[in-house]
Amino acid sequence: MNSSISRRDLLRFAGGGVLGLLLSPLPWKVLDDSAIWTQNWPWIPEPSRGPITWSASTCSLCGAGCGVRVRSSNGHPVSLAGQAGHPMSAGTLCATGLLAHHLACHPSRVLQPIRITNGTERTAADMATIVAAIHAAHSASTSASPAIAVIDSRPGRAASRLLMELAHQWPSAAYGVAPQAGRARTDLIRKHFRTAVPEFAADIQHARLIVSFGAPLVDGWGTAATARTLLAETSAHPRPRLIQIEPVRSRTANVAETWIPVTPGTEHVCALAIAQAIIEGRRMKSAVRARAEDAAALAAFLHDLDLPPAVRRCGISDARILEIARSLSDEPASVVVASPAAPEEVQSAVLLLNLVAGTFFREGGLRPLPEIPGAARTTDARTLEDFDDHSLSVIILDESAAGADIPAAVFGQKLKPGSGIVVSLSPFAAPRPVPIQYVIPAAVWGERLTDVAGTSPAGEISVGLAMPVMPARPDTFDTAAFLGAVTGTSQPSTEEILRQRIAAIWSGRRGMVYDPSSPTLRPVHAFGGTDALWSVLQSGGCWIDGPRPAGSMPAFRFLPAGLAEHLTKRVAATKAATAPALALVITSDPLRRDQAFDATLMSKVRDESGLYLPCGSVAIHPTTAEAHNVGVGDDATLSINGTTLPVHIACDSSVPPGLVSAMDGDGPVALAQSKISDRSVGSVASATSAPSVIPVTLWKA
Amino acid sequence: MKSIRWFVAGFVVMMLFGWVIFPAILYTHEEQPLQFSHKVHSGETVGLPCQDCHRLSADGRFEGVPAIAKCAECHAEAIGSTADERLLVEEYVKKGREIPWLVYARGPQNASFPHASHLIGAGLACERCHGSQGTAESLPAFRRNRISGESQAIWGTSIAGFKMAEWDGMKMDDCARCHRERGVANTCLKCHK
Numbered sequence: 001m002n003s004s005i006s007r008r009d010l011l012r013f014a015g016g017g018v019l020g021l022l023l024s025p026l027p028w029k030v031l032d033d034s035a036i037w038t039q040n041w042p043w044i045p046e047p048s049r050g051p052i053t054w055s056a057s058t059c060s061l062c063g064a065g066c067g068v069r070v071r072s073s074n075g076h077p078v079s080l081a082g083q084a085g086h087p088m089s090a091g092t093l094c095a096t097g098l099l100a101h102h103l104a105c106h107p108s109r110v111l112q113p114i115r116i117t118n119g120t121e122r123t124a125a126d127m128a129t130i131v132a133a134i135h136a137a138h139s140a141s142t143s144a145s146p147a148i149a150v151i152d153s154r155p156g157r158a159a160s161r162l163l164m165e166l167a168h169q170w171p172s173a174a175y176g177v178a179p180q181a182g183r184a185r186t187d188l189i190r191k192h193f194r195t196a197v198p199e200f201a202a203d204i205q206h207a208r209l210i211v212s213f214g215a216p217l218v219d220g221w222g223t224a225a226t227a228r229t230l231l232a233e234t235s236a237h238p239r240p241r242l243i244q245i246e247p248v249r250s251r252t253a254n255v256a257e258t259w260i261p262v263t264p265g266t267e268h269v270c271a272l273a274i275a276q277a278i279i280e281g282r283r284m285k286s287a288v289r290a291r292a293e294d295a296a297a298l299a300a301f302l303h304d305l306d307l308p309p310a311v312r313r314c315g316i317s318d319a320r321i322l323e324i325a326r327s328l329s330d331e332p333a334s335v336v337v338a339s340p341a342a343p344e345e346v347q348s349a350v351l352l353l354n355l356v357a358g359t360f361f362r363e364g365g366l367r368p369l370p371e372i373p374g375a376a377r378t379t380d381a382r383t384l385e386d387f388d389d390h391s392l393s394v395i396i397l398d399e400s401a402a403g404a405d406i407p408a409a410v411f412g413q414k415l416k417p418g419s420g421i422v423v424s425l426s427p428f429a430a431p432r433p434v435p436i437q438y439v440i441p442a443a444v445w446g447e448r449l450t451d452v453a454g455t456s457p458a459g460e461i462s463v464g465l466a467m468p469v470m471p472a473r474p475d476t477f478d479t480a481a482f483l484g485a486v487t488g489t490s491q492p493s494t495e496e497i498l499r500q501r502i503a504a505i506w507s508g509r510r511g512m513v514y515d516p517s518s519p520t521l522r523p524v525h526a527f528g529g530t531d532a533l534w535s536v537l538q539s540g541g542c543w544i545d546g547p548r549p550a551g552s553m554p555a556f557r558f559l560p561a562g563l564a565e566h567l568t569k570r571v572a573a574t575k576a577a578t579a580p581a582l583a584l585v586i587t588s589d590p591l592r593r594d595q596a597f598d599a600t601l602m603s604k605v606r607d608e609s610g611l612y613l614p615c616g617s618v619a620i621h622p623t624t625a626e627a628h629n630v631g632v633g634d635d636a637t638l639s640i641n642g643t644t645l646p647v648h649i650a651c652d653s654s655v656p657p658g659l660v661s662a663m664d665g666d667g668p669v670a671l672a673q674s675k676i677s678d679r680s681v682g683s684v685a686s687a688t689s690a691p692s693v694i695p696v697t698l699w700k701a
Numbered sequence: 702m703k704s705i706r707w708f709v710a711g712f713v714v715m716m717l718f719g720w721v722i723f724p725a726i727l728y729t730h731e732e733q734p735l736q737f738s739h740k741v742h743s744g745e746t747v748g749l750p751c752q753d754c755h756r757l758s759a760d761g762r763f764e765g766v767p768a769i770a771k772c773a774e775c776h777a778e779a780i781g782s783t784a785d786e787r788l789l790v791e792e793y794v795k796k797g798r799e800i801p802w803l804v805y806a807r808g809p810q811n812a813s814f815p816h817a818s819h820l821i822g823a824g825l826a827c828e829r830c831h832g833s834q835g836t837a838e839s840l841p842a843f844r845r846n847r848i849s850g851e852s853q854a855i856w857g858t859s860i861a862g863f864k865m866a867e868w869d870g871m872k873m874d875d876c877a878r879c880h881r882e883r884g885v886a887n888t889c890l891k892c893h894k
Contacts, residue, residue, distance in 0.1 A: 012711065014711060015708055015711065016708035029860060030848065036850075040810075052815070
């Protein structure tokens with residue numbers, strides 16, 4: 001008997017062993033345990049064990065001022081939820097707000113001053129060096145124009161006053177604000193009125209009819225409560241009727257009562273046609289006609305525009321335009337809104353339509369925003385664009401509150417060539433195309449006390465306090481501490497300046513205060529004094545401006561200087577435009593607008609949900625793909641004005657045939673945005689399928 | 702025939718390894734700092750109810766393992782002459798040191814388990830999750846998973862994950878199953894911090 005073991009025996013043994021192993025719990029248990037092990041890397045923060053407590057605060061990630069319930073374990077926040085009765089947010093929180101407590105551990109978080117060279121290389125920096133660079137610019141300044149721009153990313157905060165004071169103290173410095181979404185629209189509105197008017201906000205909460213020209217109403221346009229107002233149907237508050245006029249079927253278009261696809265670039269024609277239908281149908285209200293100085297001139301202007309040939313390009317029937325005109329004039333609580341990113345002619349045409357429909361100074365329409373007591377007036381402050389070109393030695397960018405959305409090219413245009421520096425006070429240093437040289441670490445939400453001045457869906461203003469709910473990192477700064485370090489002087493603490501603001505609210509005796517412990521709204525005068533107000537706001541309450549009359553319409557002009565010429569030119573361009581093979585529509589992803597403040601977990605959930613087109617992809621209708629011989633997943637090149645970007649082709653039947661949809665954001669499209677103008681001509685060239693080039697006309701939605 | 706023998710041998714060896722040897726080496730055996738008889742304390746000898754030591758505070762928070770001050774209420778001086786009793790009094794009670802118990806039911810850090818909701822809200826008995834722990838004569842060795850670091854009580858006694866009893870295992874599946882059976886929400890943030 002041969003007892004030697006052959007290679008074949010060993011293989012048989014191994015084969016049996018593998019089968020035995022697979023039928024034992026070993027591989028599966030090791031897999032499971034390893035998965036748990038990988039969740040417990042040493043650098044992953046561990047939620048503390050300890051008593052579970054609840055507290056209330058205000059979210060400060062944007063200016064909405066949503067009420068937050070903070071659930072803490074051993075004094076460390078572990079989950080956030082909305083405050084059910086909060087007047088600003090009515091229990092809702094956005095995706096980013098729900099995970100605001102994760103931002104303290106964000107991968108882009110900075111915890112010491114850093115220097116950024118060549119856009120991406122980071123090295124530790126010395127605070128003294130940064131301060132010396134700012135001082136050198138200050139002392140070397142001799143010209144009459146400011147050499148230092150102090151840019152406030154979120155004007156209206158109590159800290160904004162400190163930034164203004166620095167600009168006052170230093171003759172070489174000037175205060176400026178980051179471009180605000182409604183700023184351009186406010187400037188356009190003011191041109192229509194002879195007397196000074198405040199900012200306006202759409203009263204979404206009381207509107208019964210909303211005509212939206214591409215405004216992402218449920219997708220980051222307002223607050224989470226705005227979306228709730230539009231989506232939730234209750235007996236006390238039935239859903240308003242929403243007509244969404246937009247080239248692509250966006251998420252807002254999906255939930256709208258009516259989605260009207262419109263040819264990209266013709267939205268202004270559509271708005272003007274509706275206005276004309278109201279006038280010609282003799283539906284303009286007598287009150288509007290009485291306050292208008294040029295009603296007859298407007299009618300003549302619209303007639304002379306000869307809109308019908310342009311309207312045919314919109315892809316909207318005359319009957320549909322008449323129906324919208326009728327609805328707008330019949331419904332007293334109606335408003336027309338446009339995407340903040342829409343071009344100026346769309347904004348102007350939409351404002352004109354609002355004036356014709358008489359939505360100004362009306363409940364459910366456009367209502368004036370009152371000023372916040374104790375807030376520095378910043379509506380007339382200049383933006384970075386307003387500074388002289390190549391005049392600035394230093395740009396101090398206070399990004400401790402999210403909000404700065406300054407095109408990268410502007411920095412290069414305003415800084416002195418070769419020597420200008422940008423210093424940012426920010427909790428994060430995410431790679432982005434802005435030429436920032438130094439980042440000073442700022443606190444994130446929940447680490448330090450700060451205030452939030454918000455606007456509700458009803459256009460009401462509020463003030464809340466974002467309380468510290470976790471220990472602050474010792475090396476981080478808030479605006480007051482940062483300015484103290486820069487100027488070398490003692491600045492009032494954040495609490496001191498916030499108390500001054502609360503004192504101003506108390507002395508004004510205006511508005512109501514929401515107390516989360518009751519929870520009720522009580523008038524300010526029902527409180528005993530500043531301390532009682534402070535105490536309620538500290539416990540997660542908020543001050544909200546009380547009910548106020550809508551106001552009366554002052555005299556106005558439909559056609560201020562230059563508007564008729566501008567609209568005439570744009571309508572003529574629409575009539576003359578030759579139809580492109582495809583129109584490229586770049587839509588913006590509201591949650592990607594400020595990547596640094598994006599909670600990483602929610603980004604992952606969103607990216608994997610398939611709800612959003614990923615950056616670096618363009619979507620087209622399957623029939624369009626077939627017609628142009630491109631396939632799903634094809635690698636392609638998007639070329640716009642000489643900027644070439646690698647993209648993937650995705651087929652999406654929600655994109656109307658004839659359009660190419662791309663997502664704005666932190667990907668290559670965002671980089672391209674800084675280099676392209678509104679109507680650039682480009683192409684999408686597929687490299688994977690049979691080579692094909694699709695000419696496109698860019699249209700920024 | 703020979704070829705099958707080698708195959709079967711390999712099969713049997715790895716089955717044995719996977720089902721018998723692997724579980725033995727996967728978990729540590731850690732002795733508790735001192736022995737404690739739940740049977741003596743909760744049985745006829747002393748007759749304490751579970752809630753006397755493992756109580757819910759006034760705000761609904763579960764206090765878990767009692768602090769040494771609670772032990773000191775009865776054990777300020779040694780009761781009996783066992784080595785564990787001496788250790789308790791001399792090393793912990795008199796020195797005011799907390800006993801570093803190894804808690805079998807301690808779950809992962811990323812989840813929370815409010816005892817108040819389960820005991821009062823759902824009316825569950827302690828035994829539903831802790832089995833006969835409350836009447837055990839002695840404390841078994843604490844077995845920690847060498848890979849995940851969690852207690853064996855979380856996975857359960859069966860290496861294959863089979864539930865040997867209702868209380869056996871406190872995995873997410875077990876929580877989710879119970880929630881499903883009782884019609885309680887199963888959303889992530891219901892349990893996860």
